[in-house]
Amino acid sequence: MMVPVFTLNNGVRMPALGMGTYPLNGVRLTGLVAGALHIGYELFDTGGAYGNEIWLGRGLFCSMKRRERYFLTSKVCNRDQYEDRVEEALELTLRRLRTDYLDLYLIHWPVPELFPETWLTLVKMQKQGKIRAIGVANFHQHHLEALAQVSDVVPAVNQVELHPLLSQQPLREYCQARGIQLEAYSPVARMHEKLIQDPRWPDLVSRYGKSIPQLILRWDFQHGVIPVPKASSLRRLRENLSIFDFELSEKDMAVIDGMNCDFRVRYDPDHCDMTRL
């Protein structure tokens, strides 16, 4: 299965769908990564806070795939922002992942007062050649506006919680207008019952012959959003990747858009300080 790519604002090409890895860990993750590469995954999402980079690195290393065949994202955790250890954190992440560069490095969380300084550090680090693209995660529009006050470098990516119950339309429009690629975490809302019990799904499922996760991930793709669903079996990983052989009509895109109710399954960056992340 060939995964299409989106081109980021600095020309770096990023696969249109990837594998989320949290909270997978240990040899289970190592084995799944090798399997995921085999069936066509090329984008892997991790973070310093996940404690699983070493296991992901092993899976990638054991696969014997050439480094340029996959796209690696990691994130600076909040602890490293607080303790002013962002540069050391990158070195540790590279060592754990057994690579000498990252494709994408994100600020995991807009730690109040610290994130503009962290951004300037990422801008500096990118020039040293160990990171191909830099971006942010969990940034609202006002966080992005604050970054623009301190730097001309526009984040290549903003990774946020995004699914049909939290479609993030205003943020999506803001990011699209500024060349910031939106990436969806918790893209299937962790299969929350509020999502999967929506009475609009059965009709869509039967007309397209696709599962709810597949319809959602396709909806992301048609909105120009890159999802990173996490799944714990090769069967589900394959299912989640099989979304490039059909197209949702405009009318059905609108049906899924209509499910939005600004419901989160994860934390709101404005209402949670996440000091320990």
Ligand SMILES: NC(=O)c1ccc[n+]([C@@H]2O[C@H](COP(=O)([O-])OP(=O)(O)OC[C@H]3O[C@@H](n4cnc5c(N)ncnc54)[C@H](OP(=O)(O)O)[C@@H]3O)[C@@H](O)[C@H]2O)c1
């Ligand atoms: N930047 C951030 O702050 C942040 C926050 C949260 C997550 N993330 C990233 O986003 C990734 C995904 O988010 P998430 O894990 O929170 O939520 P998610 O991907 O929306 O949901 C994962 C859950 O959905 C189930 N699932 C996935 N595909 C399925 C399928 N085809 N059929 C049935 N069930 C399916 C999984 O089950 P099984 O595992 O049992 O297969 C798992 O329980 C994470 O792994 C992480 O890499 C980033």
